[in-house]
Amino acid sequence: MKQPVLSVISPVHCESGNIIPFLDAVEEQIRPLGLSYEIILIDDGSMDGSWRLMRQEAERRPCLRCLRFSRNFGKEAALAAGIDAAGGEAVICMDSDLQHPPSLIPAMVRIWQRDEADIVEAVKTARQKESLLNRILAGLFYKTYAFLTTEDIEGASDFKLIDREAVDALKQLGETRVFFRGMTQWLGFRRAALPFCPPERNSGVGKWSFLAKLRLALDSLTAYSARPLSIVFVLFLLFCLFSVLTGGEALLTWLRGEAMTGFTTVILLILISSASILAAICVLGLYIRQIFYEAKRRPRYLVSERAGREESRRRERVSGKKSV
Ligand code: UDP
Ligand code: MG
Secondary structure (H helix, E strand, C coil): CCCCCEEEEEEECCCCCCHHHHHHHHHHHHHHHCCCEEEEEEECCCCCCHHHHHHHHHHHCCCEEEEEECCCCCHHHHHHHHHHHCCCCEEEECCCCCCCCHHHHHHHHHHHHCCCCCEEEEEECCCCCCCHHHHHHHHHHHHHHHHHHCCCCCCEEEEEEEEHHHHHHHHHCCCCCCCHHHHHHHHCCCEEEEEECCCCCCCCCCCCCHHHHHHHHHHHHHHHCCHHHHHHHHHHHHHHHHHHHHHHHHHHHHHCCCCCCCHHHHHHHHHHHHHHHHHHHHHHHHHHHHHHHHHCCCCCCCEEEEECHHHHHHHHHHHCCCCC
């Protein structure tokens, strides 16, 4: 079977109000380019009839292939499934809620066709509307990420065009728990950026809970940097120095026969040392958590259903039936 030039992959979690406008908008932008293309939607455990709609659309649109996860595995896993399924020479990853404007696709493809970059990233010039707390925490996360990994992903989005060579490299990264932005950043390759300002969602509300965001932040910090472990070691050295100084001073006063003072110092010492020990244990715990998940080697996702003409042809070939 001939592979298309472009693959557009998009995760879907309860987006029944967005699927058709999304598909229309993407096709409208890609068709004039005159390139063969496929669109792959990955249903990440939707409960709102998204899958039924996706199957219906797959009947109408020859370019559409749909995968359905056996449950909600998260957006990062859905992107991984799209990357695995895509057959195009370039793969475009984007959200299905139209916050990643399809109007950017022609510019992305042009940069790629001119061979100016292997990865064309859409970079946010402003953040979408969100609470002040979310904004502050996101800022803190990006600063910490940049400090720990020395890679700045502030403004980076999951809206990217990735050349086949980089896609194949991405598929070689074997971790079970994936963080798409971190992984594509790690790849390197020639990169180009296209600025964009994310519009409001076309329909529905964002599905990321605060806890889910926090989990992803902690996972990505510990998955892409071992620096926190080095920081624990630096903390240990500082404590050694501090102990020698305060211990020396205590010994001196004792030798001079002066009464021991410094009750406040003792309290402070206990507080600081126990907080540091707890912090060190927490850091170790985060890494053990990563090892725990990775050691199991579980698949990143499970696909329970597929839809689309290409998918049925594939299935028939696998089961040995004659293709129609
Ligand atoms: N999404 C997903 N699984 C989830 C949550 C979200 O596949 O568990 C999809 C969602 O359908 C959308 C994209 O990921 O296409 C971005 O999600 P959302 O708009 O909720 O996040 P935000 O725009 O706030 O980053
Ligand atoms: Mg969104």
